[in-house]
Amino acid sequence: MARTSALRDAGIHPKLSVVFVGENESSLAYVRNLERTGNRVGVDVAVDRLSAQATAADVRARLHALASDEHVHGVMLQQPLPPHLAIREIADAMPAVKDVDGTHPTNQGHLAFGSGTEFVPATPAAVMLLLERSPHWPLRGRRAVMIGRSIVVGAPVAMLMLAQDASVTILHKESGSLQPYVKMAEIVVVAAGAPGLIRGEDLAPGATVIDVGTTLVDGVLTGDVDFESAVTVAGAITPVPGGVGPVTNVALLRNVVKSAERAGR
Incomplete structure (x- = not known):
């Protein structure tokens, strides 16, 4: 201001x-x-x-x-x-x-x-600002998964996490089963445009989860993470709406x- x-x-x-x-x-x-x-x-x-x-x-x-x-x-x-x-x-x-x-x-x-x-880019910058306030900051040596590879979110977020010395795996629609990768990750960033793609049982206990997904489902803005199941497992998680946006x-x-x-x- x-x-x-x-x-x-x-x-x-x-x-x-x-x-x-x-x-x-x-x-x-x-x-x-x-x-x-x-x-x-x-x-x-x-x-x-x-x-x-x-x-x-x-x-x-x-x-x-x-x-x-x-x-x-x-x-x-x-x-x-x-x-x-x-x-x-x-x-x-x-x-x-x-x-x-x-x-x-x-x-x-x-x-x-x-x-x-x-x-x-604004959304990747927002993801990093949120990660700075997460239990897994600094990212050096952390296992991170980026789900999505767009030039808008996925690729820039992966590069920004790499710049902080995280060990980053990028997943996308051709990656097959996501769960083995997600289960091992300390940090999960999801920007796939697929509501409910990630559930609590997919996550490692205590993981930091950043949900970038925004899809209107029956008039309700919905993320890529099933919040109700994930919030009981994650150490830190962003809601949709009201999180990354x-x-x-x-x-x-x-x-x-x-x-x-x-x-x-």
Whole structure:
């Protein structure tokens, strides 16, 4: 709040533009929460809607327009995209200096090389902030499992945990049975988009469990971990909703403020 107040006193109004393609209900719920958080902390959040039929060229054109808008300090492309769009066809159109969710290949590359990046993707940053407050921090030598391999969550989280010297196993839909790996893990991060994928009996007693999954099931936002069974086994666990999501919002808006501060220098 102090940083946004200082910016506004200097005539700079931190602004995030969210490019939203289609009608994904889980994503809409996330963006609504982001708008509310932005209002509370003094960051303007504008949702730039494109139809579900938008082409890659349409999305790229919108990103290029936002790159030249001096009133916009951060740009985020909300994912997942509709099935006909591939992030690899679009990511390089993201203005790197406003890429507050770390989507641009340059920022992804810096993250992979461990050489530091201007903006760490918000959800992976949130996962790490939560892990810092878990019983298994520091991560050095810890056995960690990352379920999911997307460039939005899975791959960046795995790289960030590796940078903290954890022993990381990445699992995905072609990995076969997950349980043998999960049962041995001290840290389990799940971002598969599969409600109830992990249950309490799959976990090692005392494990730290970070549930990144958000799927609407009968109108209820649901995680990838069956919370009721897992909470009796885990040493620390995040709920859905109310776990990773709010911390992600904070991490993202912090990046927007950082970008606005840099623009004001």
